[in-house]
Every structure is written in structure tokens, then in C-alpha cells.
Amino acid sequence: MDFTLTEAQRDLAGLTRRIAGEHVSDNPPGPAGTAGVDRSLWTKLASAGILDAALPSAVGGGGFGLLEQCSVLIELGRTTAPVPYLPTITMAASALAEFGTGELLERWLVPIVRGSRIVTVALADTGSPAGFTAERDGAGWRLSGAQTAVPFAAFDGEPGGLLIEAASPEGEVLALVDADTAGLAISRQQVVDHADAALVEATDVRVAAVLDPPATRWLRLRGTLGVCAQQLGVLERALELTAGYARERTQFGQVIGAFQAVRHRLADAYVDVEAVRLTLWQAAWRLAEGDQAADAAVATAKYWAAEAGHRVAHTAVHLHGGVGIDVEHPVHRYFVAAKRHEFTLGGATAQLRRLGDVLA
Secondary structure: OOOOOOHHHHHHHHHHHHHHHHHHHHOOOOOOOOOOOOHHHHHHHHHOOHHHHOOOHHHOOOOOOHHHHHHHHHHHHHHOOOOOHHHHHHHHHHHHHHHOOHHHHHHHHHHHHOOOOEEEEEOOOOOOOOOEEEEEEOOEEEEEEEEEEEEOOOOOOOOEEEEEEEEEOOEEEEEEEEOOOOOEEEEEOOOOOOOOEEEEEEEEEEOOEEEOOHHHHHHHHHHHHHHHHHHHHHHHHHHHHHHHHHHHOEEOOEEHHHOHHHHHHHHHHHHHHHHHHHHHHHHHHHHHOOOOOHHHHHHHHHHHHHHHHHHHHHHHHHHHHHHHHOOOOHHHHHHHHHHHHHHOOOOHHHHHHHHHHHHO
């Protein structure tokens, strides 16, 4: 097992950091609770070739894969950039490339990598039942059900689609649905951070396509790993901001970083961030290699992303003192992003239960 980053990972990470960093600096996110995709940044990422770089060359991508996607997600996490790279590229586009047919790829995948269509994913949290049911209707499928807080699902009239986990008589399936299909209702929701979210309700909706049952597990593992990668970027940057503040903020005639209790909390946060990094890359390597232990490795990584993420986020707020609870201060953006990633697709307890199932 070699955790040395490849040249492609370094190049993609550097390019993403430059584009996202410059854009977010010039266009800082609005107040917490606002939602919406940053279309301008999304277009810039597409123009730079970042959206298709980590997709298989067989479908017109750059020929890279999961490890490179994680490198991109870490950098997007560092800026808390409001773009749907995780659900659209790491999850939906990658699943379509792996399990889709030629016609499906032409209609859906090409617009995705061009940045002209967003496809998000509605997955139940780990250990929870799917919120949708699907059944065959002649030669096609019909979908019914509902799920709340589906990320980046408020398309606002833009071309979009959803890849939805649904229970069926044939097992768990992934149903691909056009956002403007009759019977599909999408209502924007307000969430704690700057990310987009919506309530998705389906009533006897005609499905565009259904991916094979193995796609559900495949998608869940990659989606969970992607959350861990974003969380690593969020925690890395939050710790950097906090350490910088501790070097500058003075109290009782000296910088607060000189106080032993502050140093201890920063040291504990550093250890937590490195634990997230180690478990992330171990899980990413195992999953990319098709290792049989990938399920346990991903559950372990998500446990650390949730548990350590909670501790680091609160350390950042506590050491910033009064400004740490100011919703207009940059550190608040990282706090709410870390809390959302903590629970996305299942928190620490859910991952421990999943890990227990795998080991048993």
C-alpha cells in the first residue's frame, strides 16, 4: 500500500485549489442558510477539464479515477465551494460510466462533463431504508416515495436529473429520473451551511433508466468515501485558520498559542486531521484496487471523518472565542460544513454498526 500521490493527483489538486481559491476569494459565499450552486465556478471547473479528468477514457474522460477524484474533493472542501462535484461526478457520472449503456451515456454523461447538466443522488443514510420504491410497469419502471435534504437538487429550471436509490421486488436499484418528469415534485430547503438541498417527492414517476442492483453498493461506497475527502479538506483548512488565529490573538499580554491548554487542543486536532487523512487514503486505495476489505475500510474512514470532524470543528470555534460564533466569520463556514459532513450518509454510530456487520 503506497500513499504517495500520483502526478495526476498533484496536478488536479493544484489546479482545483487555484481555481476554487481565486473564485471563492472574489465571490465569498453568502450568509449561512442560503443555498444554490455556484454556476460560475462549476463552469470554470468544466472548462479546465476537471470534471471529466477523473472519468474513464472509454467514455471520453481523462482516464483517471477514484484517487484523483478524492484529490479534487479535498481541495473543494478547503474552500467549502458550493459545487456538486461529489454527487454529480464522483457518484452519478462515475456510476453511469460503470453501469450505463451507450445511449444513456450520450444523453446524460456528455452534458454532465460539459457542465451543462447537474445530476444529483438521493441515497438513504447508512443503516436506514430507502425512501423510495420502484416496480416494473410493462417495459419500464415507476417510482414513488420521498426523501428530504437531497443535495443540490433545487435545479431552479436548469437541466438536471436524479439518481435515486429505491427498494424493489428485485432488490435495491438505482433509478435515473429527469428533473422535469411528470409526478416529480422538488421543493428547495434551507440548511445550516451554504450547500443546496431539496425535498424530493415522487408519485408514480416514469423512470428514464434503472441501473443494475450491484450499482447501489458501488455508489454508496464511493459516495461515502467522497464525503470523507471533502471533510478532510474542511478540517485541514479549519485547523490552519485556527492555528493562525492562535499565533496572532493576544490575551493577558501574550498570544493565546502560548497557553498550554490551547496548544494541547491544537495538537489533538492535528492528530485527528491526520487520522482522517490516513483512513481516507487507505479506504480509497482499497476501493480503487477492488480489495475485499474495502467495505470495512470505508466505514472506518467515515467513522473518523464524523468523530474527528466533530472534535476539530468545535476546537476551531472554541479557540476563536467570541468570533467563533459569528456567522459572518469565515470559521463559521467551516464549522457548519464539518457538521453536515459528519452526518451525511450516516454518522459515527451508524458507521460503527456497519463496521460490526462487516466484521461479523
